[in-house]
Amino acid sequence: MAMMRTFLQKKLWRDKAAEQLEAHGSHLEYRTLTDAEYDRELRNKLSEEAAEVCTAKNSAELIAELADVLEVIDALCAAHALDRAALEAVQQKKRESRGGFYKRVYVERAHHPVGGFGEAYCLADPEKYPEVIE
Numbered sequence: 001m002a003m004m005r006t007f008l009q010k011k012l013w014r015d016k017a018a019e020q021l022e023a024h025g026s027h028l029e030y031r032t033l034t035d036a037e038y039d040r041e042l043r044n045k046l047s048e049e050a051a052e053v054c055t056a057k058n059s060a061e062l063i064a065e066l067a068d069v070l071e072v073i074d075a076l077c078a079a080h081a082l083d084r085a086a087l088e089a090v091q092q093k094k095r096e097s098r099g100g101f102y103k104r105v106y107v108e109r110a111h112h113p114v115g116g117f118g119e120a121y122c123l124a125d126p127e128k129y130p131e132v133i134e
Contacts, residue, residue, distance in 0.1 A: 011048070012041040014071075039079055046072045 002025065018028050033041060049068040056062040077084050109132065112118030122129035 012038075012045050035079070039076075042072060042076050042079060046076070 004027065018030060022028060046069065049065060049072055053062065053065040053069060056065050074084065077087060110118060110122070112122065122131070
């Protein structure tokens with residue numbers, strides 16, 4: 001028997017990846033996730049794939065990582081019985097009402113009136129929008 005080395009994984013894999021590695025002599029310890037675990041791991045996988053988009057070095061890597069993101073989005077839609085067309089309709093509605101990201105608007109700071117919507121929005125998530133005391 002060939003010597004083996006063991007590596008901790010603890011993550012969701014693509015369906016055929018396990019079969020392909022086992023066909024090449026690997027032995028995998030895996031199980032089928034519950035619905036709640038699957039949802040959690042898909043969300044973790046989305047973060048992982050998004051991070052890989054951020055580190056893509058060229059167009060070929062970028063398109064491969066974006067394809068992985070879309071695969072996870074499709075799996076999340078299926079897991080929650082969400083229609084991809086309905087998702088795209090919401091995307092289009094948001095684009096029409098709030099715009100996209102094509103004008104490259106990058107806000108450094110936002111000054112909101114006390115008691116206004118902007119202040120309430122930022123105060124609701126202080127980790128994301130820390131207040132600047134000047």
